[in-house]
Structure formats: C-alpha cells, structure tokens
Amino acid sequence: MHDDERAALARLCDQLPGLRAEIAKHPAATRELLARIESRARAGEPVRALLDDLFPPDQAGVTRTFEALPSLGPGRSSEERFGCPARLCDREATTKPAGPLPRCWLTGRFMRRLAG
C-alpha cells in the first residue's frame, strides 16, 4: 500500500473515537460516508479519496475537529510500543508498563506489542 494511504489510515485509526463523536452530529449521508471509510480501511482498501470527501476544504467544521485532535508522538524508551494489530497502518502507540493496552479503533482490537 502507498505510504500516503498508510499515513492516512494511521491518522484515521488514531482519531477515530473523536471523529465518530463528531460525525454523529452530522447528517446521515456523512455518517454513512464514515462507515464506508471504516469498512474500506478494515479491508485494507484505499481511503484517502473518501477522506477528502469527508473533509472538503470549504467545510471547516469537521476538518478542524479532525486536525485538532492530538496524535500520539514517539514514545519514550521506558514505555512499551504498540502497533496496529491488523498491520493496516503505521500507527504506533505507547503505554506505561502495566498500563492499559492501547486499542486499535478501526478494528476494535488491542494493539500488538512491538519489539524493542
């Protein structure tokens, strides 16, 4: 899969909880679009074009929410690193030792521990 697609998937996965909450306030057509994006993403299919439909540049509301959500930065060495359980995207999350396992929002599964 193209790097841009993987990056889009990582961002989508990371921000999905906030995005779902935001999209729930939008009309049915928008909610269906997000559902379609999610199912395509889970199937490993490209979603960037659909994401562009979901966030047209002239509709600042949704876009602003999506962009404003914090993404997870690189972890510190004392933290454990986790990756996408379905290997769909390059998203990485960290957790404190003995902390709760991070979850992949796209698949609803716990993320897998990465070596090193």
Ligand SMILES: [Zn+2]
């Ligand atoms: Zn994921």
